[in-house]
Amino acid sequence: MAQFYFLDPYQPRASVVHRCDPRVKVTLALAFILTVALTPSGAWPIYFLLFALELAVVILSELGVSRVYRRALIALPFALAALPMLFSVAGTSLLNLNLGLLSLTVTREGVARFMSVVVKSWLSVQMAVLLVGCTPFPALLAALRALSVPRLLVAIVGLMWRYLFVLVDEALRLLRARESRSAHPPEPTGRRVGGSLVWRARVAGGMVGNLFLRAFDRADRIYAAMLSRGYDGETRTLPMPPLHAREWAVLTAGLCVLVLLMVSGLLFYQ
Amino acid sequence: MLFSPLPMHIPDGFLSVGVSLVLWAVAIVVVGYALKRVNADVGERQVPLMGVLAACIFAGQMLNFSVTGGTSGHLMGAAIATILLGPWAGIVVLTCVVGVQALIFQDGGLLALGANIVNMGIIGVAVAYFAHRTLQKLLGKWSGGLFVSGFISGWLSIVVAAAACALQLALSGASPANIAVPAMVGIHALIGVGEGLITAGALAFLKVARRDLVEVPQVQFVGGKAVWVGGLVIAVALAIFSPLASAHPDGLEWVAEQRGFLDLARDPLYEIIPDYVLPGISNEKLATILAGVIGALIVFAAAAGVAYARSKRARGSSA
Numbered sequence: 001m002a003q004f005y006f007l008d009p010y011q012p013r014a015s016v017v018h019r020c021d022p023r024v025k026v027t028l029a030l031a032f033i034l035t036v037a038l039t040p041s042g043a044w045p046i047y048f049l050l051f052a053l054e055l056a057v058v059i060l061s062e063l064g065v066s067r068v069y070r071r072a073l074i075a076l077p078f079a080l081a082a083l084p085m086l087f088s089v090a091g092t093s094l095l096n097l098n099l100g101l102l103s104l105t106v107t108r109e110g111v112a113r114f115m116s117v118v119v120k121s122w123l124s125v126q127m128a129v130l131l132v133g134c135t136p137f138p139a140l141l142a143a144l145r146a147l148s149v150p151r152l153l154v155a156i157v158g159l160m161w162r163y164l165f166v167l168v169d170e171a172l173r174l175l176r177a178r179e180s181r182s183a184h185p186p187e188p189t190g191r192r193v194g195g196s197l198v199w200r201a202r203v204a205g206g207m208v209g210n211l212f213l214r215a216f217d218r219a220d221r222i223y224a225a226m227l228s229r230g231y232d233g234e235t236r237t238l239p240m241p242p243l244h245a246r247e248w249a250v251l252t253a254g255l256c257v258l259v260l261l262m263v264s265g266l267l268f269y270q
Numbered sequence: 271m272l273f274s275p276l277p278m279h280i281p282d283g284f285l286s287v288g289v290s291l292v293l294w295a296v297a298i299v300v301v302g303y304a305l306k307r308v309n310a311d312v313g314e315r316q317v318p319l320m321g322v323l324a325a326c327i328f329a330g331q332m333l334n335f336s337v338t339g340g341t342s343g344h345l346m347g348a349a350i351a352t353i354l355l356g357p358w359a360g361i362v363v364l365t366c367v368v369g370v371q372a373l374i375f376q377d378g379g380l381l382a383l384g385a386n387i388v389n390m391g392i393i394g395v396a397v398a399y400f401a402h403r404t405l406q407k408l409l410g411k412w413s414g415g416l417f418v419s420g421f422i423s424g425w426l427s428i429v430v431a432a433a434a435c436a437l438q439l440a441l442s443g444a445s446p447a448n449i450a451v452p453a454m455v456g457i458h459a460l461i462g463v464g465e466g467l468i469t470a471g472a473l474a475f476l477k478v479a480r481r482d483l484v485e486v487p488q489v490q491f492v493g494g495k496a497v498w499v500g501g502l503v504i505a506v507a508l509a510i511f512s513p514l515a516s517a518h519p520d521g522l523e524w525v526a527e528q529r530g531f532l533d534l535a536r537d538p539l540y541e542i543i544p545d546y547v548l549p550g551i552s553n554e555k556l557a558t559i560l561a562g563v564i565g566a567l568i569v570f571a572a573a574a575g576v577a578y579a580r581s582k583r584a585r586g587s588s589a
Binding site for chain 2: 008009029030033034036037038071072074075078081082084085088117118119120121122123124125128129132137140150152153155156157158159160161162163164166167168170171172174175197198200201202203204205206207208209210211212213214215216218219222223226231232233235
């Protein structure tokens with residue numbers, strides 16, 4: 001259960017990337033992901049340039065290259081959904097698989113499409129890991145508000161973040177309580193423990209219902225506390241200071257590089 | 271991954287830019303409207319209530335139960351949130367959950383976030399809402415109706431969201447439709463059982479602990495007609511787009527054709543509309559589309575007939 005204490009992905013460092021304005025970081029990260037998405041499949045040189053660009057930022061951010069890369073593998077299982085493309089894209093055949101009745105032909109074009117999807121998703125996830133790794137969540141929310149995400153939604157997400165840890169702790173207490181009530185074989189024996197499936201599901205359902213009740217009550221208390229401190233339905237925040245010239249320069253340079261990569265990808269590899 | 275047991279969060283890189291942007295637009299419009307509706311209902315309480323409940327759903331996804339051999343059942347939460355809070359608040363809460371999962375835990379991409387909000391937040395909630403309302407009406411008097419309805423709406427919300435996810439992947443050319451849709455729906459038909467059981471279990475607990483939360487007074491089924499029309503439009507649109515989406519023969523079918531066992535797969539039982547192609551129309555694509563449209567219309571006519579008969583009977587008994 002130790003992993004839940006590391007819920008917050010933010011890693012405090014003193015790097016250049018950490019000190020950069022969150023608005024710049026969010027804009028550039030989104031532009032990067034859009035560029036990756038717009039790059040046609042099979043444009044390997046462009047992928048490599050994007051990867052190099054990202055690697056440079058990862059190194060600058062001092063988050064640790066291997067840590068970022070490990071986390072970026074999180075989307076890998078989803079690649080399974082793209083696996084049929086190996087066989088379904090028509091083209092020169094590379095390999096014939098005979099599985100009983102089924103004969104599958106792997107095509108060169110299929111492999112290229114599949115690998116492109118995997119690489120693109122890995123590059124995009126890496127950027128998201130990087131963004132949240134070096135931007136504290138409140139700064140991220142402030143940036144989203146500045147980028148005209150509805151204030152109400154940002155306020156709700158902000159409050160959600162504030163109470164996420166509290167409710168995760170509640171859920172962990174519920175899990176611990178169930179564990180201490182239930183007899184357990186010391187090692188998983190493969191034998192069924194603790195009643196029928198439906199019974200176990202009902203217990204878990206009861207825990208969910210319980211969590212809901214606690215959340216409802218907590219929301220009431222929070223609302224009362226907010227009211228007594230003068231809450232009137234409006235979430236007020238300090239406006240963010242205007243961007244410095246240096247930050248404008250970083251933003252423009254980054255966007256120019258990305259547009260250049262995007263255009264060359266579309267021109268040469270379409 | 272820790273918090274989302276469902277392989278339904280689409281990462282970036284899988285959806286085409288066009289599909290992503292269209293779904294973003296849909297998500298923005300619907301969530302914006304939902305925010306307005308919730309604000310009208312609960313006013314300034316909205317921020318604390320929605321925020322804490324979103325955190326609650328998020329934490330609730332950790333509460334699992336072992337199924338067999340190391341796998342476990344989890345919660346997505348669309349159904350339980352919808353049943354307890356109503357559709358608009360459900361959409362807002364699920365949107366926050368999916369958004370934080372994408373933003374913080376890289377569970378689902380940022381460009382694909384619009385699609386994930388549409389699948390889990392909007393489609394999941396809408397399906398759960400209409401399934402629950404319809405079943406509540408049908409099973410109204412029976413005391414176990416609440417649980418059956420909770421189970422079915424939980425299961426359906428997962429399965430339909432998974433189907434939508436597979437269709438988006440197919441539209442983006444990331445996975446052929448005839449493999450992605452059955453595979454996703456098949457897997458989630460199993461996963462959905464866990465969701466349904468937990469939803470029913472939570473309702474059982476809440477019915478004992480807080481009856482007022484789960485037994486909303488029977489209000490008029492607002493927008494029932496609009497839902498039927500909307501569902502019909504979506505079904506017809508799917509029928510029209512599905513043959514166009516797969517312009518070239520898809521993998522498995524192609525293999526089957528090559529091996530010549532496609533004939534074996536054709537069961538005479540399903541020959542009423544042979545291979546979804548109407549006889550007597552020479553353009554094959556047009557015929558497929560027409561067959562799809564007719565099929566959708568028949569299904570809807572049957573469903574509408576049943577609903578009409580029921581409402582007539584209900585009116586007759588109350589008069």
